[in-house]
Amino acid sequence: MPDHQDLGHRDLQNQPDHDHGALSRGDFPPEFTWGVATSSYQIEGATSEGGRGPSIWDTFSATPGRVVDGDNGDVAVEHYRRYQQDADLMAGLGVDAYRFSVAWPRIQPTGSGPVNQAGVDFYSRLVDALLERGITPWATLYHWDLPQPLEDLGGWPSRDTAYRFAEYAAHVADALGDRVKHFITLNEPWCSAFLGYGSGRHAPGRSDGAAALAAAHHLMLGHGLAVQALRERVPDAQVGITLNLYPVTGAHDGHGVDDAVRRIDGLSNRWFLDPVLRGAYPKDVVEDVAHISDLAFVADADLETINAPLDFLGVNYYTRHVVAPGAFPGTGLVEFTDRGLPTTAMGWEVDADGLFDILTRVTRDYGDLPLVMTENGAAFDDEVGADGTVHDPRRIDFLAGHLAAAARAVRAGVPLRGYFAWSLMDNFEWAEGYAKRFGIVHVDFDTQERTVKDSGRWYAAFLAGDRTQY
C-alpha cells in the first residue's frame, strides 16, 4: 500500500522561466523510469483475430464521417503479429519500460463472462518478450476500447459497466499479475466521458451532457473498484490512473477571465483530480454543471471507493488551455484561444513551460503522490527521405524542451518518477486516423516498415547518457 503522506500545500522552490542549456538523463533521479507508450486499438490491428470481440472504436470508425479518410484500426500497424519486432525496436532505443494497453475485447469479447484464452495468451507472450529484453511492462487496463456489447447495454453512463470493469481487471490481474507489477486502471477518463458521450468526437459518438457526467462518474467508480481487485490479487503492484491535465491560463486580465479559467480548470482537471485524490467532487463545478445533471447517479459510498489509495498519478501533458469569457458574458460560456506560439500538426501550441506549471500545481495542491509522465509527445508531418532517414527536428526540440521542463519540476521538488514518450511508433490517431504521426519511429502504413526517426535516435542517445542541448 502506498505510504506517502499528503503534505497539503507545498512551497515549491521558484525556478527561472527558461534555463536553456545542456540536459542529460543524469538530471533526473537514478531510479527514474524511461519508456515509450502505445495503446491497443491504435497499434494492434488483427481486430477479428484471436477471439477478439468488437469494441466501440470498431463501430465508431466503421461509421461514415467519424474518422478522417474513413480510417480504422482493422490493420493499424500490425503489432498483434509484429510484437517481437517491436520489442526489438524498444530494446534498441534502450527504454527501461513500455506502457501498453490491454484490449478488454480480447480478454472478454462480450465485456463479461469467461476469458478468451487466446487474448490472454497474446498479452502473456508480449509481457514475456518485454521481460526477456529487460523491459518492464506497464499495463493500462482501459485505453478507450470498450467492448461493444457493454455499450449496447448502456456503456459508461450505466453503473453496471463499472462493475464489469472491475471483473475484467481481476481477470487481467490473474493472467499477468505474476509478471506485471505496474498497472494504470484508466487512460484519460476525461476523453472517454466528455469526447465519447459529450461532444461525440470520440467513440461511441454520443452528444449528451448528462450521459457524459454519468460516464465520468462510472469510469472513476470502475477505477476505484479495479484498484481493489488489483490490490487483492497483486499485493506488490504499483497502481495508478492516468489523467490528461492542462494548465489553464487567461488570455488577458480583463473582466470575467478569472471565472473562465476557474470553469475550465474545474471541468478539465479538478472534476477528476478531486474525486480520485480527495474523495469529493469540486463544489464550484457541481454548481457549474447543475443545469445539466443533479448527479443523482452518485451513491453514498462511491466517492470513498473512487478515492482508493494510489502509488502514482499518471499525467498526460501535451499543451496548455488559454481561455477568455465567451461571446455572451455571464453565461459561463468560455472561448478557447491561443498565444500565437508554434503549433504541432494537431494545432496544439508547443508550451513546455505548461508541463512545469501542471506538475508543480498537482504537487502543490494534491500533495506528495508520486507522478509519472505517462504521455508526452507531438505530431508533425514526417517524411522518409531519399536516403531512408526521417528528419524530425521539431519533435526533438519538443521532447528536449519538455524534458528540460520536467527536470526543472524535479529540481522544484515534484516527486516525478518516470517519463513515457508518446509514441513508440506512428499509429491510428483516433478521429484523425493515420493522418497524424506521433511516433519516434516512422511506420509506412502500406508496407508496415518501421524506420527509427531522428527523434528516436535522439531519445536513444539521451537514454544512453548523452547530453543534449535545448
Ligand SMILES: CO[C@H](O)c1c[n+]2c([nH]1)[C@H](O)[C@@H](O)[C@H](O)[C@H]2CO
Ligand atoms: C488531448 O490530449 C490528450 O492528453 C491526449 C493526447 N493523446 C492522448 N490523449 C491519448 O492517450 C493517445 O491515445 C493519443 O494518441 C495522444 C495523442 O493525441
